[in-house]
Amino acid sequence: MQTRYLIAGSSHAALSALHAIRMADADGGVTLVTRDARLPYSPTVLPYVVSGRSDPGRVFLRDEEYFRAHKVDYLPGVALAALRPQDQTAVLADGRTVCYEKLLLATGATPVIPTVEGLSGVPYHVLRTLDDAVGLHQAMSGVREALVLGGGLIGMHAAENLARTGAKVTVIEAEAHVLSAYFDADASGIIEAAFSANGVDLHLASRAVSASRDERGRIRLTLGNGHSPAGDLLLVATGVAPAIGYVNGCGIQCDQGILVDERMRTSADDVWAAGDVAQARDFFGNARVLNGILPDAVEQGRIAGMQMAGDQAAKDYAGGVPLNTYSFFGKQALSVGTDGRGFADAEVHKSFDPQTGRYLKIVMREDRLLGIFSIDRWIDAGVMWELILRRTDLGPVKAQFLADPQRAARVLMSKTWR
Amino acid sequence: MGAYSTISFDAPKCDGCNDCMLACAQAKSGTDEIARSRIEVLKSNGSFELAMCRQCGDPRCVQNCPAAALEKNDATGVIDWDETKCVDCLLCTVGCTYAGIAYDRAAGHVTKCDLCDGDPACVKACKPGALRYVTTARIYNEVGQLEDLFAPGLSGCQGCNTELLMRHTLRRVGPDTVLATPPGCVPGMGSVGYNGQTGTKVPVFHPLLTNTASMLAGVRRFYKRKGRDVTAMALAGDGGTADVGFQSLSGAAERGEEILYITVDNEGYMNTGMQRSGCTPYGAWTSTTPVGERGQGKTQDAKNMPLVMMMHNCAYVATASTGFMEDLYEKLDRAIAASKRGFAYLHVYSPCTTGWRFPSQQNIEVARKAVETNFVVLWEFDPKNGVRLTRPVDHPLPLAEYVTMMGKFRHLSGEQLEHIQASVDKHAAFISRLAGERDAQMIRHLAANRTAA
Amino acid sequence: MSAVLKPRSRVVVCDANEAAAWGVALSRVDMVAVYPITPQSSLVEFLAKFIVDGTLSAELVDVEGEHSVMSVLQGAALAGARTYTATSGPGLAFMFEPYLRAPGLRLPLVMSIVTRDTLTPQCVWGGHQDAMSVREVGWIQIYCESAQEVLDTVIMAYRIAEHPEVMLPVNVCHDGNYLSFAVSRVELPAQDAVDAFLGDKDVNWHAALDPDRPMAVDPLTGGSGGAGPRTFTRYRQGHCNGMQRALEVISEVHEDWEKHVGRRFAPLVEAYRMDGAEHALVTIGSMTGAAKDAIDEARARGEKVGLVKVKTYRPFPGATVIGALDGVKAIGVVDRSVSFGWNCGPVYQDVMTSLALARSAVPALSFIGGLAGADLTIGHFHRAIGEVAAVARGKAEPGRTLWLNEAD
Missing domain, CATH: 3.50.50.60 (FAD/NAD(P)-binding domain)
Structure with missing residues (x-):
């Protein structure tokens, strides 16, 4: 088989990359292989299938029609078995080989x-x-x-x-x-x-x-x-570990995961990696880290897809920022950024109301936001993430931000990037 | 994917009354708790800021959703939220940098703006008009697939408003058109081509500066005689319209020739070096009304062509501006229809970056300010309904905000500015009176109908 | 289109303005644009009446001036219409800008000039100065002698103009006052004979505004580089070639007209009693009738004098004129207009140029008469014959300009 774009994997990073490719290249041949026989779904939704909240028949992120409409050769139930990057060839578990021009590895993780x-x-x-x-x-x-x-x-x-x-x-x-x-x-x-x-x-x-x-x-x-x-x-x-057995011996550099640069390129020409398999730059330091969270997989997949399709608007990956959202027993926990570990001069502002159980921690350094964490107190995580990535100077509004971070962040958003 | 209607926020018009939030909370939560509004207006140092869903074209919230509960609706453009699929994981909120989707504690799930099925409660509640439901996207949806009937690469100046207007109008008017472009910027940028080539995909000709309307009358009359519906369309400058081409224009209008005549008014002979025309406004610098010891620009007001044409009792007359494309398109549609039964005249004010001396990226802003200061009044006329203001400006900005945008008025003295302001006020009042007269006419008309019944 | 003219020919008594209108109706034109001016007015009144009473099925565009007359018709012609209009003197002057453009566009328009002297001195009377002022802008110009010739020539003008190797607009000129208002016997040819003669009008595909076949009509050309100068020059050459070809076509069309209708007019020039002529007059337009009477009387006296009438003036049939004048010893050219730059009449100037090209040194005189409605009588022509005879005998100086009405 031959294809212009070969995507291995079918979850958020892979689907985000596919979306980005099709934004820039409506016709280039795309083949998507994934070891799961089901239509694409998110590992993140699985606890809700367990609880019975999600109907397992309604959790799919794409359907066959999507792949048809986007001219994607969709091959479920076929894992990637081996790679020969020097020949731009991938070997599938069923023995078939695929010659690609561009390859994205987004095969996710498996339990440890x-x-x-x-x-x-x-x-x-x-x-x-x-x-x-x-x-x-x-x-x-x-x-x-x-x-x-x-x-x-x-x-x-x-x-x-x-x-x-x-x-x-x-x-x-x-x-x-x-x-x-x-x-x-x-x-x-x-x-x-x-x-x-x-x-x-x-x-x-x-x-x-x-x-x-x-x-x-x-x-x-x-x-x-x-x-x-x-x-x-x-x-x-x-815990989980990147599902990257197929890279063994093929020459692509790996550490805990597949090492990628700020454009999600691996050490092999024309091979990118994104999502749980990718070990990419950290926003807060020089190390390359696994940042196995869904929003980061979407971001990495998008960058990789844009690079693969030669999209002129492609920008470098800013680096992984740890973040997550978590609901438990009717409460909401939000975390965005780092708690300041590794920054000697980080200032931490913490408040906790034992009556209501509301918790808020703001970590700043040089008037820039490093991280913000809350329980049962709403903050717009996406806006906070953007403030961190932009290294927005909060000096002029520091008092307001510390008092009411959500409101202050919304005003900053509206003034800065609306 | 099409383009979609959206809510726009004009912060300077906001007075912070919070009625929008109250209306949203009532519409969407059934309570008066403005904290549950899906639109939030925030006051900050005297200005007003906005947080609400932008209904992004390539929404990250959708991609971040692990449960397929969010989807961009191709038909409405709204990012739809499916309660039966949502698992309350909140990852969508991580993807939104606009605070457009957030957790509603009382509801127990995330909420976001759904544009109220195309009739937003917040907009209806906004008395100062800071919130507007902008449906301009319909233009793209209706004409976006139509062919641009000018060739690419016309050699207009950078940021040329005329080229913008040409491409928009002809695309809408369509291929069954014979286009006349008398000497000026329109053919000058290559629409009629050079040496046997053409810049237009419909039959196009280069009439004299003086006879555009007459030649088109001949074209239209002959095709009509042969039973063919061909639109006879002119894209003419203000000089060829108001000055040397006026006689043939006036004659054709009086005879009710079925022509779509569009004047691209850049207030002078901009193609040939920016000389004065009858449409050049008072005080304006041109190369024949220069500024020096004994002259400070033009010493007469502009000839008001659209009013002159209204007095010809044309089938349709309107003024328009590229700063207000939805208004322009509505008028264009009416003008096209009117051109099948009589003379349709559309006068479009077209700021000229080169001749008026302002940065090319300011074009639309200049067009907009002209309307917001009442320097240009947007109205339309037809014989049955009279004059109607299509975008009345209740609180016009001071004229200084318009004239200071461009070099051609840089020399204006206070006295000259006062003169223009007085003319502008007088003109706006005059048109308003005409529009009021229309209401009076309608009342009489209705009364007559009642009597007859 | 259904004209209600009788299928058979019939005879009417009318002036040349009405005759021209009948010619237009028989030609089944698609569009007539009109603006009244003396002495053309009755012509367009007849047309308006024909259209309103159904004699002619055509668009009547009564515009606000001659400039628009010519413009409307150009638009219609670019869409494929057969068109007609007529004008005089100041109207022609006002029309000049679009008038100038028609031949370059190679549009087969037909327009009558009911000739009138130009202002100023202010005057509303006949004279050829209007038509002669536009003799060098590329239109074909044909001058008629009688109402019958006007009718026949208007119809023939469409065949000439629409000939694919000509494709040029034609002015059919008839004298204001003398032809426009003087009635005579005119035979209307049968409609089917005219239909068979003219055939259907096709779209002028070289310059057509049709959404089904989009083209840019008259893009910019010229300049000092690229394809510009070459393009413009070729347009001009083509125009001149069309004019020269028209000389042949005009003759062919007149022959064909005779076949269809049985009436013949000399197409380019008419030689009248030139057998053995020792000297001759050259005339143009309606004056020829009186001139012929004078020639007849002179011949009756035994004087060997003849007459050559110029019908087709542009293109100028120089060789035919010289051929008709072969053997004469002196020539007198009678003009009804003035060439200011040469202090003579324009036809005289053309004859002199033709003589020079033929390496002939026949002596000649220029006569100017009939300006602003002045009558050119048999007496005036006898005077002219006398002056030419004197030159022929070597008793008077050639090369002079003689004004025939200055003492009237």
Whole structure:
């Protein structure tokens, strides 16, 4: 097979790149291969399929008609197996080869299974595919006790869903706090308190040492802290890693993920990478990082797509900014930017109202915003992200910003980039 | 994908009354809590700022949605939110840099502007007119697919308003047209071509400066006789219209010749070096009304061609401006229709970056300011309905805001400015009286109908 | 289009203005643009009446001046119409700008000039000065002697103008007052004979404004570089070639007219009693009738004198004129207008140029008469014959200009 653009993957980064390509090149041949046999969907929606809130038949981001209308040769259920970038050739899992002019690697991530003695001998769930979600949803009914290994977004969403069904839930998290990738200790503390209040048992700074079946057939984990919780169901959600087995030995430079420059180019000519597989520049430092969040995947995919199609309007990637949104037990947690770690001169303004549970933390440096975090207090995350990326001088409005960041940011937005 | 209607915010007109927010909250949440409005006007140091959904063309909120709950509606342009798919993850709000989609705590989900199905409550509630529902996009949707009937690469000056006008009008008028472009900028930039080539995709000819209307009358009459509906259209400068071409124009209008006559009024002979015409306004510098010890520009007011043409009782007469394209297109449509039954005259004020001496990117702004100061009054006339102001300016800006935009008025003395201001005021009052007379006519007409019934 | 003229020929008594109008009606023109002026007015009144009473099915455009008359008709002709108008003196002057343009556009317009002397001195009377003033702008000019010739020539003018190798506008000139208002017997040819003679008018595809075949009519040309000067020069050459070809076409058309209608007029020049003539007069227009009477009387006296009438004046049939004058010893050219630059009549000037080109040194006199409606009588022509005879005998100086009405 031959194609002008080969896109590997079908989630946000891949779809964003496809959209950008078609904005600049309406006709160039596009082939999209993806290991998932389903229509494109987002891993982020899976916890809602688990909870039953989302109908698994209505979560698809694109349909066949979209690919037809955009003249895309869409090949689901076919993974990328190997690459020969020097020949501009990709080998598919079914043995076919594809010659491409431009290649985007956006194959996402797969769950990391921790080394726990006996784990392979017990049944457990992971949550990365729609099939995983449908399976977990079905398995949940009738569960009285559940174990969740990992206190990240997937684990916490699942824990909440299980708790809402009336199950007794135990979460085991290796770090000192849940959701530590996005929230500081204070915010995480508020989130943890909400889970505890809803009967979820949290084991923080704990690791599972071994897994086994107990006498009643339940799964029992033995923790480093000496506890040994048991449950009818185990979800392993200890994180994900880029799904990039196909790059082995092909010469494309990798670290934790595929290394890319500010235009999402890999070390190989005519090969780009975006989304969970891409290890790209960090906005706040010089390191290249994996920033596995949905809005960043969209941004990276867009930049890669524009570069691939030669779009004159393409700009460099500004760098990854950690950010996320998280709803739990009816509360909203928002995080945008860095909490100031690594900046000795960062100033932190924090407020917490124990009565209402509203939390706000603003991190600034040289009158520029580094990060802003809130619980149950609305801030426009997209506007804040833009203030960080633009390094907008907040000096003239600092008092207003600290007092009411949402209002001050909206005024700045309206004056600056409306 | 088409173009869409949108809400525009004219901040200087806002008085901060918050009626828009109240109207939105009532319409969308059923409460009087303006915090639940999907439009927010913010006061800051005396100015007013706005946060609301822009209904982006390439919306990031949609791409950020993991649940396919947001979608740009191709038909309406609105970014639709599907409650049955939304999972309250809030990632859409990360994608929006305009604070256009936000969490409504009382509702328990995100909310955003949906333009109220094309009849926005906020706009209706805005008494000062700061919010407007701009439907100009219909122009693009209706004529965007029509062929541009001028060749690319016409050699107008950078930022030429006339070229803009030419391309817009002929595209709308369509291919069954015979176009006359008397000497001036229109043929000068290559529309009739050079040495056997052409710059226009419809039959085009270069009449004399003096006989545009007459030649077109011959063309139209003969085709009509043969049973063919061919639009006879002129794109003529103000000099060829008001000065040397006036006799043939007046004769054709009096005879009711079926012609679409568009005057591109750049207030002088701009193609040949910016000489004075009958349409040059008082005080203006031109190369034949220079500024020096014994002269300070033109010493007479401009001939008011559209009013002169109205007194010919044409089938349609209107003034228009490229600063107000929707108004222009509506008039163009009416003028085209009128040109099938009589003489249709459209007088378009066309700022000239080269001849009036202002930066080329200021063209539309100059056109706009002319209207906002009442230097140009937008109106239309037909014999049945009389005169109607199509964009009345209730609070005109001081004329100084217009004349200071361009070099041709740079020398104006206070006295000269007063003269122009007085003429402008008098003219605006005169047209308003004519428009009022129309209302009186209509009332009489209705009364007569009632009596008859 | 359905004219209601009788299929058979018939005889009417009318002046040349009406005769011209009948010619127009028989030619089934599509459009007539009119603006009244003395002495043309009755001509356009007849046309308006013909159109209103259904004799002629045509668009009547009664415009606000002669400038627009010519402009409307150019527009119509560019759309493919067969057109007609007529004017006189100041009207022609006012029309000059678009008039100048018609031949360059190669539009086959037909326009009568009911000749009138030009202002100033202020006057409303006949004279050829108006038509003669536009003799060098590229129109074909034909001068008629009688109302019948006017009618026939108006019809023939369309064949000439629309001939693909000519494609030029034609002025059919007839004298104001003497022809415009004097009635005589005129035979109207049958409509079907005229139809067969003229055929249908085609669109002038070289310059046509038709949305089905878009073209730019009259783009800018000329200048000092590129294709400009070459393009312009070729237009001019083509125009001159068309004029020269017209000399042949005019003759062919007159022959064909005779075949269809049975009436013959000399197409370019008419030689009258030139057999053995020792001297001759050259005339143009309606004066020829009185001149012929004078020639007859002189011949009756035994004087060997003849007459050559110029009918086609532009293009000038120089060789034909010289051929008709072959053998004479002196020539007198009678003009009804003035060439100010040469202090003589313009026809005289053309004859002299033709003689020079033929390397002939026949002596000649220029007579100017009939200005501003003045009568040119048999007596005036006898005087002219006498002066020419004197030159022929070597008893008077040639090269002089004699004014025939200065003592009237």
